[in-house]
Amino acid sequence: MSDACSEPAGAIKAIDKHSVHQICSGQVVLTLATAVKELVENSIDAGATNVDVRLKECGVELVEVSDNGKGVEEANFEGLTLKHHTSKLRDFSDLIHVETFGFRGEALSSLCALSDLSVVTCHESSQVGTKLVFDTKGHLVQQSPHPRQQGTTVSLQQLFYTLPVRHKEFTRNIKKEYAKMIHVLQSYCVISTGVRITCSNQNGQGKRSTVLSTSGSQSMRDSIGAIFGPKQLQSLLPFQQVSPAENIIEEYGLKDADLPKQLFSITGFLSRGDHGVGRSATDRQFFFINNRPCDPVKVTKLVNEVYHMYNRHQYPFVALNIAVASECVDVNVTPDKRQIFLQEEKLLLAILKSSLINMYEAGVNKISLNYTPLPSINTKSASEICQVVPSNEDMPEPLEDMEQKTQSPKSSLNLAGLKAAFSSHHSSSFVHKSSLAKGAKSGPTQKTMQSFFKDTIKPLTCNPSVTSPVKPTRDLAECSPVGKSVLDGFRYGRTVCSDSGSKKDVTMSTPDVQGSVLESPDSVKDETLEEMPDNSHTVPEQPELQTEPSTEESTVSPDAKRARKENFLGNDNPNSSSKSSLKMVDAPVCLQKRTVPLQFSLQELVGRVKRLQDLQKQRVGDDARYRRFRAKINPGDNQSAEEELKKEISKDMFKEMEIIGQFNLGFIITKFNSDIFMIDQHATDEKYNFEMLQQHTALQGQKLIAPQKLHLTAVSENVLIENIEIFRKNGFEFLVDEDAQAMERVKLVSLPTSKNWTFGPADIEELIFMLSDSPGVMCRPSRVRQMFASRACRKSVMIGTALSVSEMKKLVVHMGEIEHPWNCPHGRPTMRHLANLDIISQD
Numbered sequence: 001m002s003d004a005c006s007e008p009a010g011a012i013k014a015i016d017k018h019s020v021h022q023i024c025s026g027q028v029v030l031t032l033a034t035a036v037k038e039l040v041e042n043s044i045d046a047g048a049t050n051v052d053v054r055l056k057e058c059g060v061e062l063v064e065v066s067d068n069g070k071g072v073e074e075a076n077f078e079g080l081t082l083k084h085h086t087s088k089l090r091d092f093s094d095l096i097h098v099e100t101f102g103f104r105g106e107a108l109s110s111l112c113a114l115s116d117l118s119v120v121t122c123h124e125s126s127q128v129g130t131k132l133v134f135d136t137k138g139h140l141v142q143q144s145p146h147p148r149q150q151g152t153t154v155s156l157q158q159l160f161y162t163l164p165v166r167h168k169e170f171t172r173n174i175k176k177e178y179a180k181m182i183h184v185l186q187s188y189c190v191i192s193t194g195v196r197i198t199c200s201n202q203n204g205q206g207k208r209s210t211v212l213s214t215s216g217s218q219s220m221r222d223s224i225g226a227i228f229g230p231k232q233l234q235s236l237l238p239f240q241q242v243s244p245a246e247n248i249i250e251e252y253g254l255k256d257a258d259l260p261k262q263l264f265s266i267t268g269f270l271s272r273g274d275h276g277v278g279r280s281a282t283d284r285q286f287f288f289i290n291n292r293p294c295d296p297v298k299v300t301k302l303v304n305e306v307y308h309m310y311n312r313h314q315y316p317f318v319a320l321n322i323a324v325a326s327e328c329v330d331v332n333v334t335p336d337k338r339q340i341f342l343q344e345e346k347l348l349l350a351i352l353k354s355s356l357i358n359m360y361e362a363g364v365n366k367i368s369l370n371y372t373p374l375p376s377i378n379t380k381s382a383s384e385i386c387q388v389v390p391s392n393e394d395m396p397e398p399l400e401d402m403e404q405k406t407q408s409p410k411s412s413l414n415l416a417g418l419k420a421a422f423s424s425h426h427s428s429s430f431v432h433k434s435s436l437a438k439g440a441k442s443g444p445t446q447k448t449m450q451s452f453f454k455d456t457i458k459p460l461t462c463n464p465s466v467t468s469p470v471k472p473t474r475d476l477a478e479c480s481p482v483g484k485s486v487l488d489g490f491r492y493g494r495t496v497c498s499d500s501g502s503k504k505d506v507t508m509s510t511p512d513v514q515g516s517v518l519e520s521p522d523s524v525k526d527e528t529l530e531e532m533p534d535n536s537h538t539v540p541e542q543p544e545l546q547t548e549p550s551t552e553e554s555t556v557s558p559d560a561k562r563a564r565k566e567n568f569l570g571n572d573n574p575n576s577s578s579k580s581s582l583k584m585v586d587a588p589v590c591l592q593k594r595t596v597p598l599q600f601s602l603q604e605l606v607g608r609v610k611r612l613q614d615l616q617k618q619r620v621g622d623d624a625r626y627r628r629f630r631a632k633i634n635p636g637d638n639q640s641a642e643e644e645l646k647k648e649i650s651k652d653m654f655k656e657m658e659i660i661g662q663f664n665l666g667f668i669i670t671k672f673n674s675d676i677f678m679i680d681q682h683a684t685d686e687k688y689n690f691e692m693l694q695q696h697t698a699l700q701g702q703k704l705i706a707p708q709k710l711h712l713t714a715v716s717e718n719v720l721i722e723n724i725e726i727f728r729k730n731g732f733e734f735l736v737d738e739d740a741q742a743m744e745r746v747k748l749v750s751l752p753t754s755k756n757w758t759f760g761p762a763d764i765e766e767l768i769f770m771l772s773d774s775p776g777v778m779c780r781p782s783r784v785r786q787m788f789a790s791r792a793c794r795k796s797v798m799i800g801t802a803l804s805v806s807e808m809k810k811l812v813v814h815m816g817e818i819e820h821p822w823n824c825p826h827g828r829p830t831m832r833h834l835a836n837l838d839i840i841s842q843d
Contacts, residue, residue: 052199193223209718324342700731
């Protein structure tokens, strides 16, 4: 038996060095961007002032980085590509003060394990260069003289070929990998002042095209202009650092006395806050800490949030370098060194927020509005009100004017109740009336009172047959004792007092235990005030509410009711000759209660609860067995409803759906097996028409008088040239000059036009951005989509159109012929599940 078989199956053993090398190398270099980044960093660390990156087939066949740095001494040839061999530090303590990009000694060793690596180098002390060839373990296998000037060239062939799965994924998504690599390289171009960096690519046997190039200027602004063009420079603001404001210090929980001074120094540029100068995405945001490109998540989020305070629909161009003491930074966090830990991070955020707000506030146009609020009408006289509100003879008099007319030195109408009645008329169908305030000795004339109640109370009357409780409209401070609830207003009757001091009780019946409806005296009618002397008032009559008489009331004879009415009116009705004035006050009355015996059995209650629980369990089981659609027809459930439809409904099912009918001239009711669906006839037809326009419409272009320069970056030019057919389908025509300099190779000669819709360079940039993520995929700019959506909406079946069965069937079948049938271009759902007949039959 072999030794391997004699060892326990779970024995812990050391992994051999070669396997460790292969495993770890795959973690250090993950993408094309990482490979290029490591080589460029080595060149800059070597003191190069000229770095040239060359690729073939976007990096699939060859990645080559050449520089004019110090070169490699012959004594270091053997350890150049060995794991953890570096000249940047000797022990861990050196890590705190390291200022170079690289310091682990892993990059070249990992690249050896993932590709065929060769180096041509010439040290400043050597006369002739040397070519070095290494195996996958990083061992030097070949060394030969090679003509070269001072510097180093590192070549990678067949990147990731030692990892078959990753290599296949790499070649399949090479366009995306290439775009990410360009973005990373742009960050080094921005921050590496004094270093000229160029990048070029060659596809097949074609001409090598320059992707980006800097001039090696000592200014970050010049580097930005060289990469992104002069148009980008016109929209930039230099960052101006200020001390954090007190409110922002408190927001981050800092104490001003404990804050270190001059810890951070921030320089760079950002976009202006004006709309149109920003970006549609965060593709041009670069952050650096001590000149090292990084991805500080909190800083990025803060910058975008502040920018959205002034330009909410776009993102800024950002290039910010944060200088901080090296002992306050930890860069040894992730293999690519893009994540960095900082001390006093909250202080940095406070400085950034205060500085950004100060920058953008200075450029905001402020308009002073001379706004004078309307005076409070309740405290103004009638003449002052007329100055504020235009007069109109056809309008009823305002309540405030009525109050001025009806008030006297010693008496006034309780208009608070009338105002409440007027406002509550829109939400209630019951009659509300105000009461007369007590202490009235003189008052308005008959004409004024008749006009007042005619314009205010009479329009508020309702059908007297409505059986519903009357809500008290009097001010609770006057109608009920302190501390009573709103319902307490029903528990008090009213006492009518004459000037002679006699009192007469007016009792309104209250709800009994079973919730009987309130009653009012059946003699009260909805009329205007009858003619009366100037020194007296008559209580306005109320409409009779038809209520169900209680047992006690049903036994009262008609004569007794008549006597009760006379007692209520106190012989002071329209036919009465009494001249005394009346006033109403509140007085408590007794509640009429009824006791009803109830039968109760605890055993029967327990049985009912158990039966309900069993029924609930059965329904849950039925739902699990039958119910596939759980989302409700609710705007908050649109996402889950769409996911359920995608999962359960295939395109072939639409042809098999049975048309049940049309609901409300807007929705098609269909049935598939035991499921019932509701389809929006307008939304589904609009989506079908929209997708047909998207697929088959070729926009016609309008020729320009003279070709227009676009000032695109070299990367954008390459994306445009590679996808020029997609631009032609969108109506754009270009003149391409392959021999011209970068950023001047493409000129616009034709723009798409369609009736009132016009397009321009902004749509070209948006299309380039979309094609960078999905090269070769047919897509449309957002404004073209808006135009198609508008056309599709107008030509679709409208809500309110009656459809025949064949027309409804046609719309349903069309849903199976489009890519995304679940909502229209404007976001309106096209289809929702209504019910399952199996579940209904179980219930």
